[in-house]
Amino acid sequence: MIALHLKKLPLTRETSLLILAYLYLPIFVLIAYSFNANRSATVWTEFSFAWYARILANPSIQTAALNSIIVAGIATVCATLIALLAALATYRPFYGQKMVEGGINLPLILPEIVTAVATLLLFMALGIKLGLLTVIVAHIGFCIPFAYLPIRARLNDLDKSLLEAANDLYANPWQCFRRVTLPLLWPAVLSGAVLAFVVSLDDFIMTFFVAGPGSTTLPVYIFSAIKSGVTPEINAISTLMLVISIVLVVLSFWLGQRGKAQTR
Amino acid sequence: MSVSTQSPAMSRLLLLSPVVLTLLALIAIPLGIMGYISLLPRNLYGGVDWQADWQLQSYVKLFFQEGFDGELELNWVYAQALLRSVAQAGGTTLLCFVFGFPVALWMTGLAPRQRSLMVLLITIPFWTNLLIRNYAWLIILREQGWIAQSINALLPQAGGITLLYNDFAVSVGLVYSFLPFMILPIYSTLEKLDWRLVEAAYDLGANRWKALRRVILPLSMPGVIAGALLVFVPSLGAFITPAILGGGKTLMIGNLIQQQFGTARNWPLGSSLSFLLLGILMLALVLYALYSRKTAKTIRRGAAA
Amino acid sequence: MEHRASVEVQCVSKRYTDDPDVAPALDEVSVNIAHNEFFTLLGPSGCGKTTLLRTIAGFEHVTSGEIRIGGQRVNDLPPFKRRVNTVFQSYALFPHMTVAENIAFGLEMQGLERKAIPARVKEMLALVQMEHLARRKPAELSGGQQQRVALARALAPRPDVLLLDEPLSALDLKLRKEMQVELKRVQQEAGITFIFVTHDQEEALTLSDRIAVMSSGKILQIGGPNDIYERPQHPFVAHFIGDINLLPGDLRRGHDNQSLFRPTGLNVDIPCHPHPRFGSAPVQLAFRPERSKLVDPSQPHHLRAVIEAVLYVGTATLYQCRLSNNAKVMLRESNEGLNGARTVGESVAVHLPPHACLLMEA
Numbered sequence: 001m002i003a004l005h006l007k008k009l010p011l012t013r014e015t016s017l018l019i020l021a022y023l024y025l026p027i028f029v030l031i032a033y034s035f036n037a038n039r040s041a042t043v044w045t046e047f048s049f050a051w052y053a054r055i056l057a058n059p060s061i062q063t064a065a066l067n068s069i070i071v072a073g074i075a076t077v078c079a080t081l082i083a084l085l086a087a088l089a090t091y092r093p094f095y096g097q098k099m100v101e102g103g104i105n106l107p108l109i110l111p112e113i114v115t116a117v118a119t120l121l122l123f124m125a126l127g128i129k130l131g132l133l134t135v136i137v138a139h140i141g142f143c144i145p146f147a148y149l150p151i152r153a154r155l156n157d158l159d160k161s162l163l164e165a166a167n168d169l170y171a172n173p174w175q176c177f178r179r180v181t182l183p184l185l186w187p188a189v190l191s192g193a194v195l196a197f198v199v200s201l202d203d204f205i206m207t208f209f210v211a212g213p214g215s216t217t218l219p220v221y222i223f224s225a226i227k228s229g230v231t232p233e234i235n236a237i238s239t240l241m242l243v244i245s246i247v248l249v250v251l252s253f254w255l256g257q258r259g260k261a262q263t264r
Numbered sequence: 265m266s267v268s269t270q271s272p273a274m275s276r277l278l279l280l281s282p283v284v285l286t287l288l289a290l291i292a293i294p295l296g297i298m299g300y301i302s303l304l305p306r307n308l309y310g311g312v313d314w315q316a317d318w319q320l321q322s323y324v325k326l327f328f329q330e331g332f333d334g335e336l337e338l339n340w341v342y343a344q345a346l347l348r349s350v351a352q353a354g355g356t357t358l359l360c361f362v363f364g365f366p367v368a369l370w371m372t373g374l375a376p377r378q379r380s381l382m383v384l385l386i387t388i389p390f391w392t393n394l395l396i397r398n399y400a401w402l403i404i405l406r407e408q409g410w411i412a413q414s415i416n417a418l419l420p421q422a423g424g425i426t427l428l429y430n431d432f433a434v435s436v437g438l439v440y441s442f443l444p445f446m447i448l449p450i451y452s453t454l455e456k457l458d459w460r461l462v463e464a465a466y467d468l469g470a471n472r473w474k475a476l477r478r479v480i481l482p483l484s485m486p487g488v489i490a491g492a493l494l495v496f497v498p499s500l501g502a503f504i505t506p507a508i509l510g511g512g513k514t515l516m517i518g519n520l521i522q523q524q525f526g527t528a529r530n531w532p533l534g535s536s537l538s539f540l541l542l543g544i545l546m547l548a549l550v551l552y553a554l555y556s557r558k559t560a561k562t563i564r565r566g567a568a569a
Numbered sequence: 570m571e572h573r574a575s576v577e578v579q580c581v582s583k584r585y586t587d588d589p590d591v592a593p594a595l596d597e598v599s600v601n602i603a604h605n606e607f608f609t610l611l612g613p614s615g616c617g618k619t620t621l622l623r624t625i626a627g628f629e630h631v632t633s634g635e636i637r638i639g640g641q642r643v644n645d646l647p648p649f650k651r652r653v654n655t656v657f658q659s660y661a662l663f664p665h666m667t668v669a670e671n672i673a674f675g676l677e678m679q680g681l682e683r684k685a686i687p688a689r690v691k692e693m694l695a696l697v698q699m700e701h702l703a704r705r706k707p708a709e710l711s712g713g714q715q716q717r718v719a720l721a722r723a724l725a726p727r728p729d730v731l732l733l734d735e736p737l738s739a740l741d742l743k744l745r746k747e748m749q750v751e752l753k754r755v756q757q758e759a760g761i762t763f764i765f766v767t768h769d770q771e772e773a774l775t776l777s778d779r780i781a782v783m784s785s786g787k788i789l790q791i792g793g794p795n796d797i798y799e800r801p802q803h804p805f806v807a808h809f810i811g812d813i814n815l816l817p818g819d820l821r822r823g824h825d826n827q828s829l830f831r832p833t834g835l836n837v838d839i840p841c842h843p844h845p846r847f848g849s850a851p852v853q854l855a856f857r858p859e860r861s862k863l864v865d866p867s868q869p870h871h872l873r874a875v876i877e878a879v880l881y882v883g884t885a886t887l888y889q890c891r892l893s894n895n896a897k898v899m900l901r902e903s904n905e906g907l908n909g910a911r912t913v914g915e916s917v918a919v920h921l922p923p924h925a926c927l928l929m930e931a
Contacts, residue, residue, distance in 0.1 A: 010472075012370035019367050019447075022440065023389050026400030033403060082282045089279035092272075100280060103287050110291070111501025111545065113518040114538045117525055118294035121535070124311075125297050141290035144283060164628055165661035167648040169675035170726065173275075176649075179674070183665045195391070202393040205503055209525065219395050226399050226508060230406065238396040249391040253384060 027242060034235035051236035061237060063214075064221040067132060071207075071217060072200035074136050079143035080193040084185075086144075087151040088177075107142040115142070116209040123210060130212030138210045139200045146199050147192035150252075154188035154259055187259030194252035198245050302535035312531050322532035326540060342520065346540065349517040352431070353499035356438040357446075360495045361488060363439070364446035368487075369480070371447075372454045379455075383448070390444045398437050398508045405433055405509070429511030437505035445494035453487030454480075486559055493552050497545055517541050575762040576602040576625060576730055581634030583620055583786075594620040596786040597634070602730075602764060602779075607756050609765045611773040612783035613809070618766045621783070622732050625764065627651045639729050649678070654723035655732040658739070660715045662707035668718050669694070669703040675726040693721040696755060713744045720755065730762045737772065749775055770810045774798060782806045804929055807855050814861075814898040816854045820928065830854050830926065834894030837872055841926035852928045858887065858901035860925035863917045871918035874898065876911055886910070890917065 037048035055061050086104060090097055107115060119138045128134060162184070166176040182189075204219035211220055218241060225234050303318040329339035371382045389397065404411060405427040412427050419425070427433060461483065465475040481488075503518035510516070515523075517537060524534025583595040595617045602608045610618035623629045625636060627648035636643050643651050654675065662671050672690045681689070694700045697717035707715055716736060723731055733752075737745045753776055756763045767773055773780050774794040781791045782805070789803045790796075801807035804815060818832035829838040832854065839854065864871060874890035877897075881887075881904075888900045888911060900919060902911075911917065 012366040012373075015363065015366040016370040019363055019443070020385065022363075023386070023443070026397060026404055026440070027389070027392070029404055030396070030400040082286055085279040086283035089276045094273075094276060100284070103291075104283060106287065106291055109497065109545075109549070111498065111518065111541060113501050113503045113521055114298075114542060115291065115294070117521060117534060117538055118298045119290060120525065121297050121301055121531070122290075122294040125301075138290065141286060144286065159659065159661065161657045161659050161661035162663060164626075164648070165655070165657060165663070166674070166678075167628075168626060168653075168655045169722070170649045170678035171674070172647075172649050172678075175678055179678075180663060198391055202391075202395075204393070204395045219393060222399070223395055226395075226402065230399075230403055234399065235403070238393070238399060242392050242396055245392045246388055249388060250384075253387075 030235055030242070031239045034232065034239040036232065036235075039232055051232040052240075055233050055237045055240075058233070060216075061218070061221065064216050064218045067135075067215055068201055068217040068219075070132065071135050071139055072197050075139035075143050075200045076147075076193050076197040078136075078140045079196045080147040080189060082140070083144050083147035083192060083196075084151055084189060087148055087155055088181075090152065091155045104148050105145050108145050112142070112205045116206045119206065120209045130210055130215070132212075132215040134210045134212065135207055135215055135217065138206050139203060142203070142206065143196035143200050147189075147196040150188045150192040150195065150256060151185060154185055158184060185259075187255045191252040191255040191259065194248050194255065198248045198252075202241070202245060298535045298538060301531050302539060304532055306530050306532050311529075322530075322536040325533060326536055342537070345515050345517055345520050348514070349500055349502075350544070352434060352438065352516060353496050353502075355435060356442060356499040357492050357495045359435065359439045360443050360446035361492065364443055364491065365450055365484075365488070367447050368450035368454050368484075371451050372457075383451070386444045386447050394441055395504050395508070397440065398505050401433070401437050401440065402428065402508055405436070428509065429514070431510070431514055433509040434506050434514055434516075437509040438499050438502060441502070441505060442495045442499055445498070446491035449491040449494065450484055450487040453484045457483055486556070489552065489555055493548060496548060500544060501541055575604045575606070575639060576600075576764065577635075577637040577640075578602075578621070578625070579635045579637070581621070581624060581631045581636060583617075583624060583629060584632045593632070593786050595624070595631075598783075598786070598788055599634075600781055600788060600791060602762060605760055605762055607753070607763045607765065607776055607778045609767060609773040609777035609780045610783055611767060611770060611780050611809070613768055616783040617786040618768075618783050619734055620786075622655075622734055622764060622766050625730070626653055626655050626732050652729045653732060654726060654728040654730075655734065656719045656723045656736045658735045660707075660719040660736075660739075662715055662718055662722070664707055667704050667706055668699065668710070671707070671718055672722045672725050675722060679726050681726075689725055693725045696724065696758065697721045697751075712740055713748065716740065716748060717751075720752070724755070724759055724761070728761065730764060731756075731759075733763060733765045735766055735768070737767070738769075745772070752776060774810070782809060784809075800927065801855070802929065804853070804855070807927070807929070812858050812899055812901075813855050814858065814900075815929075816892075816896060816898070818852070818854060820852050830928065832872070832892075832894065832896070834896075835872065835892065839872075839921055839926060841921075841923050841928060852930060854921075855927040855929055856921055856925050858899045859885070859903075860922070861898075861900050862920040862922070863888070863900060863902055863911070864920045866916045866918045871920050872898075874900075874917050874919055876913055876915045876917060879911065879913060888917075890919070 032044075034051060035047050035049070036044055037050060038045040083104075086100070090101055116138075119141070123130060123134050158181075162180055163176060166180040167173075171179060202219065203217075204223060207217050207220050208223065211217065218237065222234055222238060222241075225231065301312050302322050303320070304312040304314065305316050305319060305321060307313040324336070325339070326342050327339060328336040331337045367386075371379055374382060403409060406412065407426060407428070409427075412425065415425055415427075457480070462475050462479050465479045470478060500516075501518050502516055503522060506514055506516045506519050507522075510519075517540070521534050521537045521541070524530045524537065528534075578598055578600045581595055581598045582593050584593045585591070598617070598621060610621060612618045620629060624631050625638070627643065627646060627650075631644060638651060638653060663674065666674065669690050672693050673686050676686045676689055690703070691700070694703055697720055699714065699717050699721065702710065702714060707718065710718065716739075719736065736752075737748050740748060749772060752763075752765075765773075765776060774797075777794055779791060779793055780797050781788045782797060782803075783789065784805050790801065790806045792800070797806065798810055801810065801813070807813040807815070816832040818830055818835075821829055821831065821838075823829045823838065823840070827840050828842065830841050830852070831838050841854070866873065872892055874892050876888050877891050878889040879886060880889070883904075885901050885903050888902065890898050890900055892898060898919070
């Protein structure tokens with residue numbers, strides 16, 4: 001730790017705390033209002049779970065939530081599986097590796113509005129009816145890089161002599177994968193899957209374009225609700241979604257740390 | 265290098281085929297179709313005329329319109345939206361740098377545990393729903409919100425300032441959405457920075473600001489540039505923030521694209537707008553690639569010397 | 570017990586690139602390793618010893634040549650089909666399995682009867698004296714304990730050959746000495762061929778039945794520890810194992826047909842037993858520091874030297890001396906008799922008995 005004081009420039013601390021407040025203030029305001037008994041939302045009257053009770057009883061929110069979970073669940077499983085296979089393939093260098101990895105990360109670089117529109121046109125051109133299936137298929141695409149990156153990172157850190165040791169101890173490639181590679185990768189696979197799930201659950205733009213009637217997800221429901229004004233119900237459902245995302249991300253972070261500790 | 269019973273190239277092909285097929289089906293082919301549609305005329309019912317010959321009309325329409333006498337005149341509608349988007353994205357990038365750099369700098373001075381906590385705190389908003397986070401700003405900035413109320417109470421002569429549905433609100437939302445993308449890359453370069461160089465600068469008589477400007481900032485440039493790219497790219501294609509916090513007047517290119525596939529039902533124009541957006545991003549990426557190749561070379565030269 | 574070779578390496582080469590300017594990792598290496606032999610591959614890092622071990626294990630394909638294990642050609646067999654197990658330098662214990670599970674892994678993969686596994690695991694744990702730690706995870710073990718588990722795991726499937734890749738290099742000196750004794754005991758108890766890779770010459774001399782000294786992808790000399798130390802055939806071998814002095818010069822015959830070596834620039838003939846393969850080609854005389862004797866400078870037919878530095882090393886004293894042709898030699902004298910400390914600047918004569926003199930190609 002050299003020259004710690006050199007790093008401490010004036011105002012950086014104040015700016016940082018301000019920025020942290022900037023990042024979290026809206027989230028806290030939203031959460032606070034979701035518990036406000038008063039409908040007008042400008043005045044705080046008393047603490048209440050009323051809005052949560054209302055959204056839980058709202059059938060269109062129930063459908064949207066179910067759709068969200070179905071889409072995120074299936075897209076996550078498919079994307080994680082594809083990402084796991086891809087990570088195993090790109091683990092050792094080969095000709096064209098850069099191109100493949102660049103391709104996998106493409107959904108992160110392309111503006112989502114463009115991919116969304118292009119995917120919509122694909123379904124239109126093929127004459128596929130928009131519905132839950134189109135949403136799931138579209139979600140798989142952008143979930144892959146989120147599942148791929150943690151798995152790939154863990155594979156990189158994996159002590160290669162462990163795989164050689166398994167091979168040496170009469171494990172054929174499948175047994176080696178099943179008994180050594182997969183158990184060691186598992187925390188990273190879970191961590192990647194959780195991230196993919198969060199990203200899919202939170203997605204709005206892609207779903208907005210490729211969802212058909214009856215396949216509305218929660219974010220799309222929230223968007224249309226916002227368009228007609230701020231209501232305590234939106235605050236409550238938004239709060240629920242935020243909390244779910246944060247819990248899942250912290251879980252993924254924890255899984256990643258655990259995996260790191262294990263392969264060391 | 266373990267030896268498997270199959271040839272390694274064969275098993276790699278098998279493992280890669282799902283991802284390659286998915287990417288082809290969900291990115292390459294859709295973009296190809298979009299390119300094709302951008303070259304077709306729209307038909308009367310809002311779709312496209314698949315049988316028509318290729319034409320460049322939808323690209324011409326981005327900048328020109330047919331006047332009354334059939335002559336082409338400059339059309340500023342889309343160019344303005346484009347310029348506004350570039351300006352918004354550029355401004356967002358600059359603001360993210362101004363606010364993000366001190367945070368990254370401050371983080372490097374923390375104890376390791378606090379640092380990883382900060383990284384987590386900076387990362388969490390990224391993983392939460394963008395739509396909801398922008399909606400939260402809608403609550404804060406709206407007319408009945410306490411900020412607008414208090415400003416107008418303090419400045420009654422201003423005649424009712426609105427904070428929402430304007431460029432200001434869009435800027436707040438964009439900076440808020442993409443600030444983590446600036447902080448994290450800068451932090452990771454600053455973390456690896458050799459602080460003895462800064463000590464050397466002090467030793468040679470630089471004060472703190474000079475050391476910052478002449479040593480720390482130039483050395484953290486790779487992180488700054490990477491962060492700028494990561495902020496600029498999604499800001500330029502932003503759709504949610506202007507849709508929620510911007511009014512009808514503050515359209516960005518992303519909203520224009522959406523309109524063509526929604527109410528306007530002009531697919532060819534929407535497609536050509538998408539390619540225009542992709543073109544600008546491509547330019548930014550190429551500039552970035554050139555920059556990183558140059559810095560890689562300088563670093564190599566520095567290491568060789 | 571059959572006495573044919575356990576591992577035969579025939580003219581094996583390994584190249585990582587097709588570039589002819591890059592030296593091969595293995596350059597036409599041939600060696601036969603006998604049953605139950607403790608065979609050591611010794612050499613500096615990058616000499617190809619680990620590559621040779623890895624080709625025997627099956628982790629690397631050979632570019633040319635043939636490897637046989639128990640008489641069977643294994644060139645195209647993957648590692649999991651070779652009756653050979655490896656103790657890795659990093660131990661490579663599976664972090665997600667307990668000690669017992671690690672040891673059982675190879676047995677399960679081999680398809681050993683489920684019922685027979687616990688007994689074998691127990692037996693192996695006893696062999697390495699680790700019974701009490703069977704339920705621990707590798708991360709909860711010390712380096713020496715991990716080493717023992719790695720050894721037990723590799724021995725459990727009863728391989729024909731055990732390969733050990735610098736297994737002791739991560740241990741501290743004291744533990745390393747203990748493990749050396751342990752390894753030798755286990756090898757004798759298990760009755761398995763050990764092929765041991767190390768860069769530590771002392772370790773090689775202590776443990777091995779035979780040693781192959783490698784450099785730049787080639788085996789320079791194969792022999793018992795005594796051979797390698799006493800009769801190095803190559804300057805590299807002589808240098809790598811112990812200290813040695815080399816003096817260039819030429820060989821001639823004296824009047825009673827005795828071979829005499831005359832160092833370049835000196836007027837002294839040193840009687841020696843030349844290897845028959847040397848004619849009158851330029852040769853060099855090699856001798857170990859401890860095999861020379863420092864004698865009274867008045868005697869004839871000895872090398873004259875002046876002491877330039879005195880290094881006390883406990884059991885002995887080392888003298889760095891300069892001969893009159895300006896060549897430097899290192900001499901070692903036991904401190905046992907305490908023949909009086911010699912001092913810097915003192916003139917001495919060096920007596921080289923014929924058995925101490927080795928001749929090598931220059």
